[in-house]
Structures are given as C-alpha cells and as structure tokens.
Amino acid sequence: MTARFLIPFFVFVVIVCFSFFGLGLKDRDKLPSALIGKPFPDFESKSLFDPVEVIVRDDLVGRPTLVNVWATWCPTCKAEHAELVKIAETTDLQMIGINYKDDRLKAIDWLAQHGNPFDKILEDPEGDLGIELGVYGAPETFILDRGGSIVYKRVGAITNRVWENQMRSVTRGL
Amino acid sequence: MASGLLQASGPVDIFEFSSEEQKLRYKSLIEEFRCPKCLNINIAGSDAPIAQDLRRTVHRLLVEKAMSDDEIRGYLQERYGDFVLYDPPLTKKTWLIWFMPVLFLLSGALLIYSLQKRSATQSIIELSHSDREKLRNIVGDK
Numbered sequence: 001m002t003a004r005f006l007i008p009f010f011v012f013v014v015i016v017c018f019s020f021f022g023l024g025l026k027d028r029d030k031l032p033s034a035l036i037g038k039p040f041p042d043f044e045s046k047s048l049f050d051p052v053e054v055i056v057r058d059d060l061v062g063r064p065t066l067v068n069v070w071a072t073w074c075p076t077c078k079a080e081h082a083e084l085v086k087i088a089e090t091t092d093l094q095m096i097g098i099n100y101k102d103d104r105l106k107a108i109d110w111l112a113q114h115g116n117p118f119d120k121i122l123e124d125p126e127g128d129l130g131i132e133l134g135v136y137g138a139p140e141t142f143i144l145d146r147g148g149s150i151v152y153k154r155v156g157a158i159t160n161r162v163w164e165n166q167m168r169s170v171t172r173g174l
Numbered sequence: 175m176a177s178g179l180l181q182a183s184g185p186v187d188i189f190e191f192s193s194e195e196q197k198l199r200y201k202s203l204i205e206e207f208r209c210p211k212c213l214n215i216n217i218a219g220s221d222a223p224i225a226q227d228l229r230r231t232v233h234r235l236l237v238e239k240a241m242s243d244d245e246i247r248g249y250l251q252e253r254y255g256d257f258v259l260y261d262p263p264l265t266k267k268t269w270l271i272w273f274m275p276v277l278f279l280l281s282g283a284l285l286i287y288s289l290q291k292r293s294a295t296q297s298i299i300e301l302s303h304s305d306r307e308k309l310r311n312i313v314g315d316k
Contacts, residue, residue, distance in 0.1 A: 033255065034251070034252060034253060034254060034255035034256075035253065101223070126227075127223075127224075127227045130227070131227060131228070131231050131253065132253065133253070134210075134253040134254045134255070135224075136210035136211045136224045136254070137211055137224065
C-alpha cells in the first residue's frame with residue numbers, strides 16, 4: 001500500500017530526467033548538418049566582382065577552406081564580419097564567400113565599407129547553391145579539408161569564442 | 175474566383191504543371207516536408223524564404239528532372255537531414271519516441287489487470303443484525 005504514495009514521486013523523477021536532457025540540449029533550434037563528411041557539392045557560379053568569371057568546385061579544393069554564406073540583408077552576418085576579417089588575417093585558410101540571395105551592387109558596396117575577408121566570392125542570387133548545401137538561414141559556415149570534404153558546419157554567427165573553442169581546432173588538423 | 179482566393183491557405187506560388195497528377199504529387203510532397211527554419215510548419219504552410227525556395231526546388235525536381243517522390247525525399251534528406259521528414263527513422267536517438275506508445279499500452283494493460291485482480295479479491299461482507307443497527311444509528315435512518 002505504501003508504494004502507491006511513491007507513484008507521484010516516480011512520475012516526478014521521470015519528468016525531471018526528461019527535462020534535464022531535453023532542456024539541456026544546446027542549440028535545440030539548430031539542425032545537425034547532413035553534409036558532414038561528404039564532399040562539397042559541384043557547382044558553377046558567377047564571381048561577385050567579375051560576372052564573366054565562373055567559379056567551379058575545383059577552384060575550392062587543394063587547400064583547407066572556409067566557406068561562409070552571407071548576405072547584406074542579414075544582420076547576424078554583419079555581426080560576425082569582423083571575426084571573419086580576423087580569421088582571414090591570422091590563418092592560412094582559403095576564404096570563400098557565398099553571397100546568398102543578395103543584391104550584387106549592395107554586396108560590393110558592403111564589402112568596400114566593412115572590409116573583404118574573402119579570396120573569392122561567388123554569387124548565389126536564387127539560393128540554388130544554398131539548397132545544395134542545406135542552407136536554411138545565413139550566416140552559415142563550412143570548413144573543408146584539402147580534398148574538398150565538409151568537416152565542420154556552423155549555423156549562426158562566428159564569434160571570437162566560437163572560433164577559439166570550436167573551429168580553430170578543426171582547422172589545425174587539415 | 176473569389177472562392178478560389180478564400181480556399182487558399184498559406185502562401186501561394188505560381189507554378190506550371192504538365193498534368194493534374196503532377197500537381198497533386200507536388201501538393202502532397204510540400205505538405206510532407208518540414209520547414210527547416212520554422213521548426214513545426216511544413217514547407218507548404220510557411221512563408222519563410224527557405225520554404226519558398228524548397229517549394230521551388232520540389233517543383234523543379236518533379237517537373238524538370240522528372241524524379242519520383244522517393245527520389246525527391248532522398249534529395250532533400252541528403253541535404254537537410256532527417257529533420258525535413260516528419261517521419262523520423264529509427265535510430266539510437268529516436269527509439270524512445272518509437273516505443274513510447276507500446277510502453278504506454280503495456281502499462282495501461284498492467285494497470286487494468288491489477289485493478290481487476292483487486293476487485294476480484296474483494297468480497298462482500300454480510301452485516302450482522304447488530305452491525306446493521308449500529309449503522310442505522312450512525313447514518314440516521316428515517
């Protein structure tokens with residue numbers, strides 16, 4: 001009979017356990033990337049600065065590379081921009097920008113104003129390359145190894161802390 | 175015309191289809207995929223730019239690439255993960271969701287069984303004459 005009094009207690013314990021694991025999950029709104037470990041998709045895009053120039057996947061491979069998906073309409077991209085500039089200055093990573101669903105002239109103007117951390121920038125006006133990459137909101141950042149495989153993906157801004165704690169160590173092994 | 179507008183729920187895109195069957199497949203596919211940005215809306219019902227792009231992608235794969243429904247599901251799953259499918263595969267992380275209904279069913283059955291067992295063991299006790307008298311005094315018989 002005494003066991004009956006323990007039933008609410010057990011229910012409580014179960015709720016606590018679920019809450020502990022459920023609410024403790026970090027970045028619940030962020031999707032795990034399906035592309036980790038897979039090769040960067042094939043693409044053919046116009047260069048932002050020179051629309052005659054076509055950039056293809058082969059232009060990216062051969063060096064450890066950081067690919068950043070950004071746009072001028074995205075406030076978080078602005079917030080992380082200084083960090084990208086710093087990464088470009090302090091590492092040997094090849095920096096590739098994907099100007100995502102943006103206005104070309106605005107983008108060029110924006111880079112002139114805030115500095116350009118990228119070695120190459122490709123245009124993705126309709127977001128088609130974004131779909132190939134599983135992008136669902138800028139900014140998103142990928143790190144590729146020499147062979148062009150995706151080893152890391154981040155959704156959201158790269159802050160100094162994120163760079164130091166999560167990303168830098170990833171780039172070292174490449 | 176007016177009724178057409180009233181019936182439309184969610185965002186409306188203008189796409190061309192070569193057959194009615196293709197249009198129906200498109201409609202059921204966009205109902206099926208979950209919008210990656212908005213967590214609990216399908217791409218048919220979301221206004222988010224990414225949902226719009228995904229609808230366009232589904233249309234392109236269906237009409238231009240003539241992919242089957244399963245190929246389209248695979249295409250999106252490859253890029254956006256299991257998340258876009260409302261139907262999660264059975265993995266180490268999801269087994270609890272899958273087996274929860276069975277667990278509930280079993281515990282319910284157990285509960286019913288134990289309640290029935292208890293009521294079966296309870297017997298009716300006949301009251302003696304003096305007990306009846308006492309009870310009448312307590313309850314206050316009219």
